[in-house]
Amino acid sequence: MKLQTQIPLAKAHHQIDYNSQLLLLGSCFVEHIGDKLHYFKFQSVQNPFGILFHPVAIENLISRAVKQQKYTEEDIFFLNERWHCFEAHSDLSSSSKEQLLLHLNQGLEKTLGQLKKATHIVITLGTAWVYETKLSNTIVANCHKVPQKEFSKKLLSVEDIEKSLTNTIAIIKTINDNIQFIFTISPVRHLKDGFTENQLSKAHLMTALHKILNSPLLLNAVAERSLSEVPPLGGRGLLFPSYEIMMDELRDYRFYAEDMVHPNSLAIQYIWEKFTYVWISEAAQATMVEIDSIQKGWQHKSFHPDSEAHQQFLKKLETKMQSLQKKLPFLEF
Known part of the structure; x- marks a missing residue:
């Protein structure tokens, strides 16, 4: 008996391992994925801004970083004592x-360095x-409680989003033509915009x-793929279905936080495990198990911290950590 519809997933090409360098940008859901990657000690930079x-906010950041257009006093403003x-x-x-x-x-430098x-x-x-300022017709990333008037x-129309993403991809490829793009749509529901409006937004x-990932202007020769995958961007791009997993596999309010808008920790863990299956190599997953053991060991609180047994436990933990650091010198615990 099947009590759940499941989205078929296939392992990606060019998977992530412990030699990979990652940059994560976007909505609050990327923070959850980034926190998991940080916990497991992958080499990653997460939302410097x-x-x-x-998408326009992401395009603006990427463009400014790659063009090395520094911020000046003209780019900032004072409101509510900040x-x-x-x-x-x-x-x-x-x-x-x-x-x-x-x-x-510093954020620009960090973004550019990681992009390269x-x-x-x-x-x-x-x-x-x-939100677009009436004064300058500029789309902002954050309103900072400036009056809505x-x-x-x-x-944004589908064409607006397609243009913005195309610009972002093109700019990145001027400095790094080998980067693997992983796109995902956040499962967080923006209900402040309205129920129908949220669905329309996600649909756009x-x-x-899908238009970007299937565009003949961006695709090189495309190998045969599983039906669960979107054709790759220049052989190196994929849409990971975090939104679809939340909507179709986790269709129950027990997977939402108290606000009924954000995925709760159980849902985040579920989607992370799917991401791990698709995007993280088996060798890296074995290392993740070792790191998880060390992390949990450091978090363990002993009732008798001065006991011989606990001191032996700490020595074993230190030995495991040093052994792993010999293989991966960049690891810091």
């Missing part, structure tokens, strides 16, 4: 103008709804992504 919800930048998340906002500019420009050496880039798209809200993102 904080959460970016829509300095902000419309191209970055409020996590970067600061009470100091100089501190904000420093963090913004990245083997994989994970881009998670959250919404097609954007200062913005026009609009839905999905349609644009």
Whole structure:
């Protein structure tokens, strides 16, 4: 008896291992994937400019980083006792103008450095709804609680999204033509936009992504693939179905957080395991088991920390850690 519809998945080509260099950009769901990769000690950089919800925000960041266009005082503003930048998340906002500019420009350097050496880039798209300033007709990444009357809200068309993603891909390929693109649509429901509006937004993102991944302008020779996979981007791109897994495999509110909008920890773990199956090599998965054992060992709280048994436990843990670090010198615990 089958009590669940399941999305067929096939292992990807060019999988992630412990030599891979990863860059993760996008909505809050990419933060969950990034946290998992960080826990398992993969070499990754995650959202240097904080959460970016829509494709234009990601395009703007990539473009500025690759062109090395530094931020200046003209790019920031003061509101509610803090300095902000419309191209970055409020996590970067600061009470100091100089501190904000420093963090913004460090973020650009970090993004460019990782783009140049990245083997994989994970881009998670959250919404097609954007806010555009009435004063300059500029689409912002974050409104920073600027009064809503200062913005026009609009839905990016499929063509708008396709153009933005095409620009992002083209810019990245000017400095790294071998990078593996991994696209995914966030399963987080943006219900503040409205129920129908959220579905329309996700549909625009999905349609644009499929057009991009199937575009004859971007595809090289495409090998035969499983029906569960989207044809690769220049032989190196794929759409991972995190949104589809949430909607079709986890169709139950017990998989949502208390806000009934965000996936809960169980859902995140479920989707992570699917991601691991598709994208992480078997050799890396074996190393992940060792790292998980060490991580849990360090988190263990002993009732008798001075006991001989606990000291022996710590010595064994240290030996395991050093053995693993000999194989992977970049590991830090």
